[in-house]
Amino acid sequence: MSKVSKVSKVSKVTSGGGVGGVGNGVRADATDARILRALAKEPRATVLALAQRLGLSRNTVQARLARLERDGVLRSFEYRIDPAALGYPLTAFVTAEVEQRRLTEVGEALGEIDEVIEVTGISGDMDLLIRVIAADADDLYRVAGRILACPGIVRTRTALAMRELLPFRLSAVLDNLAGQAPRPKGLR
Amino acid sequence: MSKVSKVSKVSKVTSGGGVGGVGNGVRADATDARILRALAKEPRATVLALAQRLGLSRNTVQARLARLERDGVLRSFEYRIDPAALGYPLTAFVTAEVEQRRLTEVGEALGEIDEVIEVTGISGDMDLLIRVIAADADDLYRVAGRILACPGIVRTRTALAMRELLPFRLSAVLDNLAGQAPRPKGLR
DNA sequence: GTGGGCATCGAGCATTATGCTCAACGGCCG
DNA sequence: CGGCCGTTGAGCATAATGCTCGATGCCCAC
Known part of the structure; x- marks a missing residue:
């Protein structure tokens, strides 16, 4: 089951860190996208919950989340305030x-x-x-x-601004990034 | 120690709910602002940590956070993704x-x-x-x-977009809201 | 003035998550 | 071929969570 696989290996990019302030060389891979997507659905979800929801080990999710935050993939919490x-x-x-x-x-x-x-x-x-x-x-x-x-x-x-026709969303792009790999069909 | 307070009583506003979809009548008070501000500094902070940092009871912070999320003051997690x-x-x-x-x-x-x-x-x-x-x-x-x-x-x-002269921030406005003494009436 | 309503507080308690470490597995690349 | 890394599962001490309770103080309506 956890043999989902092909959890691509992407971290290589990490080392290629440019300097720059925002959005330098760091890039999220499919697994990151899946984590982010899950978080989008349930912002309060615990690491453990995410792990089992995604079929990953708790350790992995924890490490990735830490990296996402450390590398500035996650912006300030202020963005979430209306x-x-x-x-x-x-x-x-x-x-x-x-x-x-x-x-x-x-x-x-x-x-x-x-x-x-x-x-x-x-x-x-x-x-x-x-x-x-x-x-x-x-x-x-x-x-x-x-x-x-x-x-x-x-x-x-x-x-x-008179109307929000389409509120900010990255889901479309996240789905692409996440879906890239196995496409498990209905299963989860 | 916990005598710090003067935790204003503001909740009344809550009842004044208009209908509307987004950002209806719900409004954050000074305490909410302080919580949000603290969260902006440390997104990973636990409820307990927030409580003692702000001189509030754990119970209060928990209740308020739940309310903020429930009432849509907090938008989707996607906003935080770069x-x-x-x-x-x-x-x-x-x-x-x-x-x-x-x-x-x-x-x-x-x-x-x-x-x-x-x-x-x-x-x-x-x-x-x-x-x-x-x-x-x-x-x-x-x-x-x-x-x-x-x-x-x-x-x-x-x-x-060529340069981010000033990245999204609500801190200025949050500070105002938070700094205000417990005097929601009159002013402004 | 008096009572209701409401948010806060502090406490307790069972359950769960966290942070961390470890050794082992497996693919990728030089 | 061997090393490098990310992943995994396990374990463990500590801390946080979710929830409930009764009590307190304040604002507002009556």
């Missing part, structure tokens, strides 16, 4: 045009604004995509003002 | 203009594309903000093509 529950039911995307050389500076300034929860430098005619949360429309207006006031920011455009 | 670690180091934001009445339909079609990991309906001249991941530039091109091919989509514009 801003709406914190009293910020409004989300908006503010795109900003920035004076070329002041990108980093502007990024830091934006970090001072509590309601700015993510800033990404992007290609295109706008330079920044800023994710913002707000308690209400007034609040949003105020935050938008603070953003525009940042030295280096030339112009902004605000788009209110 | 797509880069899954072999998708590229992130792009695709904005799309959609034929008015076909928004929902388009949303579903986009869900069929594995690399589409988030779709938000927004205000402004573009209707959709689509978060996409890709293994490399070719892959991204291919995905962009599939998006544009969705019936109902009129036009798209793709912006590549």
Whole structure:
């Protein structure tokens, strides 16, 4: 049974660690994907539970989880918190045009604004995509003002998030990675 | 020792539940924020550890955590997974203009594309903000093509995420919530 | 003012998980 | 061919969990 097999050997990649900050050379293999997928279903699941659910040894799951966390495959717990529950039911995307050389500076300034929860430098005619949360429309207006006031920011455009058509998900991609191997059919 | 407190009493808010799907009336209070903040620092922390770190009883932390999870304050575990670690180091934001009445339909079609990991309906001249991941530039091109091919989509514009100036964080907002004295009334 | 409701607390208890170590198995690669 | 590693199963001391209880303090409604 546990002869599932082909638990591919991938760790080799681990050694090839580049330096970089985020998402360097580390890559999850099929087994990792299965663990992550199981965790997605039951975040509170214990290592033991995961192990038997996946037909792996407790030891393996424990080691892999430790590695996943150590290598930064798992991001901060904050990602799991719903801003709406914190009293910020409004989300908006503010795109900003920035004076070329002041990108980093502007990024830091934006970090001072509590309601700015993510800033990404992007290609295109706008330079920044800023994710913002707000308690209400007034609040949003105020935050938008603070953003525009940042030295280096030339112009902004605000788009209110009106509906989540498809909430964040990696399941599709996880399934691909996980399914890769044996495809046990109905069995589990 | 446990006399630290002044653990505000806030739960009243809970009852004020609106209906809605996501992030309805449920709101975290200062204590919740402190728990979440502690968890952000140490995702693997046990309930017991959290309790003594925060000067709360184990019972309280356990009850609150259960409630946070039950009420959807905590989103899926998937949020914590770094797509880069899954072999998708590229992130792009695709904005799309959609034929008015076909928004929902388009949303579903986009869900069929594995690399589409988030779709938000927004205000402004573009209707959709689509978060996409890709293994490399070719892959991204291919995905962009599939998006544009969705019936109902009129036009798209793709912006590549070049740098994370400020990775997702709620810490600023959490600190505010947590730091607040037990005075939920009035202010703000 | 008084009582109900509710969250918190501290305690206890049976069960389960954790963290760690060990030796052995098996495939992969040089 | 031999070494390297990830995996496995086992064992064991310690710690955490899930649950229940009665008691306390506070807010709010009556």
